[in-house]
Amino acid sequence: MTRTAGDVRIRPYRPGDAVDAAALRRICVRTGEMGGDARGHFRDPGVLPALFATPYAELDSGLVFVADDGDPDGPIGYIVGAPDTEAFYRDFRARWLPRIRDRFPVLPGRTDRDGELRALLHAPERMINAEVVRDHPAHLHIDLLPHGQRRGLGTRLMTAYCDALRERGVPGLHLAMNPANTAAHAFYLRYGFRPLREPSEDSPVLHLGLRL
Structure with a gap:
């Protein structure tokens, strides 16, 4: 049966729910290669959710929302985030990294994406841009x-997340993205994000921001 967007519920993530936790990991891997499946592109693609999905659910599940269409395998999409980027990565290092560092050791001399993500996992502070987080924490x-794409679900997830940030008094948010991902770029601009920092030799990602 083909479900419409109206059949999908945007709801809070369920802490301790094995189905929700597995769905976060699965979605992150299946969309981790420029929106496509990252399996086969990494020595262990589990590094992707270990960096970009699971720690948010473990450290502050109140800002995790999922798109649930009733599939027994779990949600088909999610949004995760942190209200204070600098505080989040301090918590990441203190509480999350000790749990997963042995599974994802640094790969000395590896400069491919696998090696870069492993290095980033062990130095999460590198993901902080002081200029960006000042006004968009x-x-x-x-x-x-x-x-689940092109059904308005991204907008609904984003709205749930932004509303939760406003309730916490957060003034702005940002994201870092690969500028080659033109579909994602267009979505963020439609939602109201604006460029904060263009890619450079030191930081090849594009930073976008939204005031709340």
């Missing part, structure tokens, strides 16, 4: 499986 990651 929160950040986010959002992913939808292919059959």
Whole structure:
């Protein structure tokens, strides 16, 4: 049966729910290669959710929302984030990294994406841009499986997340993205994000921001 967007419920993530936790990991991997499946592109693609999905659910599940279409395998999309980026990565190092560092050791001499993500996992502070977080302290990651895309679910997830940030008094949020991902770029601009920092040799990602 083909479900419409109206059949999908945007709801809070359920802490301790094995189905929700597995769905976050699965979605992150299946969308981790420029929106496509990252399996086969990494020595262990589990590094993607270990960096960009699971720690948010473990450290502050109140800002995790999922798109649930009733599939027994779990949600088909999610949004995760942190209200204070600098505080989040301090917590990441203190509480999350000790739990996963042995599974994802640094790969000395590896400069491919696998090596870079392993290095980033062990030095999460590198993801902080002081200029960006000054006025846009929160950040986010959002992913939808292919059959959940182009149905308005991204907008609904984003709205749930932004409303939750406003309730916490957060003034702005940002994200960092690969500028080659033109579909995602267009979505963020439609939602109201604006460029904060263009890619450079030191930082090849594009930073976008939204005032709340």
